[in-house]
Amino acid sequence: MTLLATGADKARVLAETDAVVGLNNVSLSVPSGAIYMVMGLSGSGKSTLARCINRLNEPTAGKILLDDIDIVPLREDALRELRRTRISMVFQHFALLPNKSVIENAEFGLKLRGVSAARRRRRAEEVLAIVGLAKWAYHRPHELSGGMRQRVGLARALATDADVLIMDEAFSALDPLIRTEMQDELLRLQHTLKKTILFITHDFQEALKLGTRIAIMSEGELVREGTPQSIVLEPGSDYVAAFTREVDRSRLFDARSVMRTGSTVSGDGSARIVGDAEHPEAMSFAIDASNRIVGCLDAAALQQVKAGKPVGDLLTRDFVAVSGATKLVDVAGLYQSGKAMAVIDEDGRFLGMLEPEHILGRIASAARSPAPASMGGHNA
Ligand SMILES: Nc1ncnc2c1ncn2[C@@H]1O[C@H](COP(=O)(O)OP(=O)(O)OP(=O)(O)O)[C@@H](O)[C@H]1O
Ligand SMILES: [Mg+2]
Incomplete structure (x- = not known):
């Protein structure tokens, strides 16, 4: 001792x-x-x-x-x-x-x-x-x-x-x-x-x-x-x-663990718009007062909302919603090219959004990220 x-x-x-x-x-x-x-x-x-x-x-x-x-x-x-x-x-x-x-x-x-x-x-x-x-x-x-x-x-x-x-x-x-x-x-x-x-x-x-x-x-x-x-x-x-x-990793991680929660980037009296301020080219979502998704907007539509157009005129339904507990392997199966992906809870309320690169990043990153320097190692 x-x-x-x-x-x-x-x-x-x-x-x-x-x-x-x-x-x-x-x-x-x-x-x-x-x-x-x-x-x-x-x-x-x-x-x-x-x-x-x-x-x-x-x-x-x-x-x-x-x-x-x-x-x-x-x-x-x-x-x-x-x-x-x-x-x-x-x-x-x-x-x-x-x-x-x-x-x-x-x-x-x-x-x-x-x-x-x-x-x-x-x-x-x-x-x-x-x-x-x-x-x-x-x-x-x-x-x-x-x-x-x-x-x-x-x-x-x-x-x-x-x-x-x-x-x-x-x-x-x-x-x-x-x-x-x-x-x-x-x-x-x-x-x-x-x-x-x-x-x-x-x-x-x-x-x-x-x-x-x-x-x-x-x-x-x-x-x-x-x-x-x-x-x-x-x-x-x-x-x-x-x-x-x-x-x-695709069976270990779920949609909730890789989603971006985003932030309110615009909106009007009918809905707020949640988007990713760091990726203005990404799709954003219009969310009503009870946190349910009413539609999505591409970058051009978002610009028009910011210029004063009503949200309701610009929305599309070009998105897929998955539950937060969906494993990434299943999320990948639901992905549709050109459609935005939203993550919702059991009651259909908006939790966040997914980009294909978030999913791929999470599946791949842990596999090749080096150990922290203090532990001194490189696990290729
Ligand atoms: N009765 C004992 N006397 C002395 N050393 C012991 C004794 N039992 C275990 N050890 C030592 O304690 C250490 C841990 O042994 P332990 O049995 O806890 O390992 P373990 O993780 O369960 O391994 P395993 O996967 O092989 O079961 C080993 O170094 C072993 O040599
Ligand atoms: Mg043992």
Whole structure:
């Protein structure tokens, strides 16, 4: 700890002492009800972080707050209670008991916690139904596929009713098709369960699909944290950029994230005109008092409005409106040459405008923008 405090890195600590730095200076906050992803290369400290949270690993220093309870100083009985009621863990390799039936595996956590046989059986039946394994309750794990076995692991974690789930590479051992199925299943379950999930993975596509936020670990430290979109846009280092390189940006970013909001450039009593002051050649939109688009104008028409002609005489309907949540890949499909594009909200209110170059710029820029100079890297 003293060496670390002087700025020594993990390698130096290992060389000069007999201690391994598992985690150093990791500070993050997991929003309640979120699926929070932790990513990083092998050995970066992901499992160590996960195991600190329920104190399978004892942190040497620092705080781990669950709501406002610090987990680190908890005594054995309080810790046991916390593991019983608040935090469950799903492991990478199923960790099922091979000579117990599926339902015995699902209720195993409850059995350890002293729940009566009848009650735990009822609860296990419920959770097996939730994960779609009701029919398999009295089979042995070896009769199940990998994905089904992983669902037994999930059922076992759900059985305890803990509101925090820690899933350490829970899907990594599954083949790609089953893995996709399990991801969909988790998203479906989460829709109703609304657990707080810390999900460890080394697969960035999985992080994008499941995560509301992503933390990226390297050498025991947290090197980047943010929403998937922000991490892809500004990886900040070559290490992070390497994860984001293969990401299909057109499926990640939506219309809202690339639109220009513009500003009021002209108007009359019937409508205000919102345009892009920096690009006077671009189309502009006439917006009524309830923020709905009444039409669009080209640059020449805008000049005439500015010269005093009524807006209503100059409007055309040469535009396409897309919702703010439309992914860029779908926006591209709606683009019609010569037509302006507007972004609207669920109620049809104007949010902003799109130019083809905004879309292309966003899809391309993150892929080739150099890392900030302070991080010293050029990721071509
Ligand atoms: N029990 C232990 N004793 C000593 N060092 C350990 C122990 N467990 C983990 N480490 C070290 O802590 C570091 C982080 O390991 P950790 O298991 O957290 O990595 P990880 O990111 O989960 O990797 P993987 O993707 O391979 O699971 C590694 O350098 C490892 O050698
Ligand atoms: Mg691990």
